[in-house]
Amino acid sequence: MRSPRPRALSAKVLLRRRVASFGHALRGVGAALRSELHLRFHAVATVAVVGLGFYYGIARLEWALVALAVAAVWAAELVNTAIEALTDLASPHYHALAGRAKDVAAGAVLLAALGALVVGALVFGPRAFAGHP
Numbered sequence: 814m815r816s817p818r819p820r821a822l823s824a825k826v827l828l829r830r831r832v833a834s835f836g837h838a839l840r841g842v843g844a845a846l847r848s849e850l851h852l853r854f855h856a857v858a859t860v861a862v863v864g865l866g867f868y869y870g871i872a873r874l875e876w877a878l879v880a881l882a883v884a885a886v887w888a889a890e891l892v893n894t895a896i897e898a899l900t901d902l903a904s905p906h907y908h909a910l911a912g913r914a915k916d917v918a919a920g921a922v923l924l925a926a927l928g929a930l931v932v933g934a935l936v937f938g939p940r941a942f943a944g945h946p
């Protein structure tokens with residue numbers, strides 16, 4: 814006998830699940846912020862960069878580049894934090910593969926940070942050297 818077809822989930826249930834997932838994601842960001850000094854540094858840097866953007870009145874496209882650069886650094890740092898946690902769980906003792914996983918994840922953060930540095934230098938550098946907004 815065929816099993817009954819699962820009932821389609823109602824829009825209300827789907828919405829509730831989306832809201833719950835959003836809450837889990839925010840909880841993850843909060844937990845990472847509490848445990849990772851690097852992320853608190855990114856938070857301060859993000860506020861500083863947004864302040865500079867308003868101070869210099871940067872263009873819409875420049876805001877888009879800055880937002881992408883900032884988001885890339887945050888995303889890389891969060892994934893790095895997740896990989897560190899999983900690595901420590903799976904391999905609390907020394908293992909070459911655990912070390913490689915952490916090094917590669919840290920490499921992702923480094924690349925994102927270098928990209929953000931280039932964007933920051935190109936957007937803010939000329940204005941800073943000109944000495945006025």
Ligand SMILES: Nc1ncnc2c1ncn2[C@@H]1O[C@H](COP(=O)(O)OP(=O)(O)OP(=O)(O)O)[C@@H](O)[C@H]1O
Nearest residue numbers: 849851897904905906907908909911912915916919
């Ligand atoms: N279980 C392990 N096995 C092998 N090497 C490890 C292991 N744990 C850490 N390492 C090595 O030590 C380096 C630093 O690891 P650690 O967990 O201290 O991260 P971190 O770079 O100090 O990050 P954070 O400061 O964000 O905690 C890793 O990049 C890796 O090379």
